[in-house]
Amino acid sequence: MELVCARHGRTAWNADRRFQGQTDIPLDDEGRAQATALAAHLRSERFDLAVASDLTRARTTAEAICAGRDLRLMLDPQLREMHFGVWEGLTWTEIVARWPDLAERYEFSPRYYVPEGGEGWEQLCERVEAALRRAAAQLAPDGRALIVSHAGVMHAILHVVRRDGADDGAAVRVRLAPASIIRLRGSFDGGWTVDAINETAAAAETPA
Numbered sequence: 001m002e003l004v005c006a007r008h009g010r011t012a013w014n015a016d017r018r019f020q021g022q023t024d025i026p027l028d029d030e031g032r033a034q035a036t037a038l039a040a041h042l043r044s045e046r047f048d049l050a051v052a053s054d055l056t057r058a059r060t061t062a063e064a065i066c067a068g069r070d071l072r073l074m075l076d077p078q079l080r081e082m083h084f085g086v087w088e089g090l091t092w093t094e095i096v097a098r099w100p101d102l103a104e105r106y107e108f109s110p111r112y113y114v115p116e117g118g119e120g121w122e123q124l125c126e127r128v129e130a131a132l133r134r135a136a137a138q139l140a141p142d143g144r145a146l147i148v149s150h151a152g153v154m155h156a157i158l159h160v161v162r163r164d165g166a167d168d169g170a171a172v173r174v175r176l177a178p179a180s181i182i183r184l185r186g187s188f189d190g191g192w193t194v195d196a197i198n199e200t201a202a203a204a205e206t207p208a
Contacts, residue, residue, distance in 0.1 A: 001136060001139045001140070001141060001142065001143045001144065001145070001185070001186070001187060002143075002144045002145070002183065002184065002185050003132070003135070003136070003144075003145050003147055003183070003184040003185075004042070004045070004047070004144065004145070004146050004147070004181060004182075004183055005147045005148075005149065005154055005157055005181065005182040005183075005184065006038060006061065006062075006065070006146065006147070006148045006149075006179065006180070006181050007061075007148075007149065007150060007151055007154055007176050007177070007178060007179060007180050007181075008027065008031070008035070008053075008055075008057040008058040008060070008061040008148060008149070008150060008178065008179070009027045009030070009031030009032060009033075009034035009035040009038070009057070009060075009061050009178050009179045010027065010028055010030045010031035010034055010178040010179075011025040011026065011027055011028055011031055011057050012025065012028045013025045013089070014028075014031070014178060015028065015030070016091065017091050017092065018089055018090060018091055019084045019087045019088050019089070019090055019091075019092075019095075020057075020081060020084075020088065020150075021081050021082060021083050021084035021085070021087070021088040021118070022055065022080050022081055022083050022084075022088070023088045023089060024055050024056050024057075025056070025057060026056045026057060026060065027056075027057050027060050027061070030178075031057065031061075031178060031179075032060070032064075034061075034178055034179035034201075035060060035061040035064040035065070035179060036064055037179065037201040037202065038061065038064070038065060038179045038181075038200075038201050039064040039065045039067065040201065041200075041201035042065055042146075045144070046144055047066075047069070047071055047144050047145065047146045048139060048140070048143045048144055048145065049071075049074075049135060049138055049139060049143065049144075049145040049146070050062060050065070050066050050071050050072070050073045050074065050145070050146040050147075050148075051073075051074045051075075051076050051079065051131070051135050051145065051146070051147050051148075052073060052074070052075055052076070052079065052147070052148035052149065053075070053076065053077070053079035053080050053081070053148065053149045053150060053153070054075040054076065054077050054079075054080065055080055055081065055150070057150075058079070058148045058149055058150060059073075059075060059148075061148050061179065062146070062148035065146060065148070066146075076131050076134070078127040078128065078130055078131040079128070079131050079147070079148075079149040079150075079153055080149075080150070080153075081149070081150035081151070081152050081153060082118070082119060082121075082124045082150075082152035082153070082156075083117075083118045083119040084115050084118045085114075085115040085116050085117030085118030085119075086115055086116045086117050086118070087115040087118065121156075124152060124153070124156050125156045125159055125160055128153050128156040128157060128160060129156075129160045131147075132147070132157065132160060132188075133188060135147060136187065136188060141187075151176045154176055154182055155174075155176070157182065157184075158182065158194070158197070161184055161186075161192035161194065162192075162194075174197060174198065176197075176198055177198055177200050179200060179201065180198045180199060180200045181196060181198075181199040181200070182194065182196060182197050182198075182199075183195040183196040183199065
């Protein structure tokens with residue numbers, strides 16, 4: 001089976017590099033254009049299942065991709081972005097100003113540090129794996145699913161499918177572009193192959 005995992009398009013908070021988490025921020029004009037471009041990029045591909053986070057930015061992106069298809073979009077709260085607690089709405093500079101002990105860390109600290117009122121990395125991975133397994137259980141061996149979520153969720157997806165002793169630290173630190181794609185092929189029983197990371201409609205249209 002194949003899983004095409006897409007990140008939502010840009011929001012105003014993405015543009016300002018603010019931690020969004022589960023705050024429900026809609027796409028901005030650029031984000032809507034990115035969702036439209038991603039839909040065109042995927043237009044010729046077959047999907048047997050479509051699942052998205054229920055947050056507006058992911059749902060709107062998924063709706064653009066599903067438009068014109070005989071495909072029902074299912075919303076799954078377990079695909080929501082990582083909950084960043086008191087960090088939500090803040091930039092990394094603002095976070096470090098409030099919590100100076102984080103100054104020696106870096107912007108991907110949620111991988112190692114639980115923000116007050118937020119969730120930990122393992123909690124995120126557990127709920128993301130449960131959502132992935134539910135989706136995979138609905139697919140035939142040759143089935144294809146569209147899964148639209150968030151950067152943190154997609155990092156968790158990479159972690160979940162690479163639980164074979166490999167160091168996934170570099171993958172977790174990859175900056176996933178808005179409206180980018182991770183392509184997975186395989187199964188939970190037989191293992192997964194990562195065919196693409198950070199694939200975007202813009203990149204596909206750029207001459208070699």
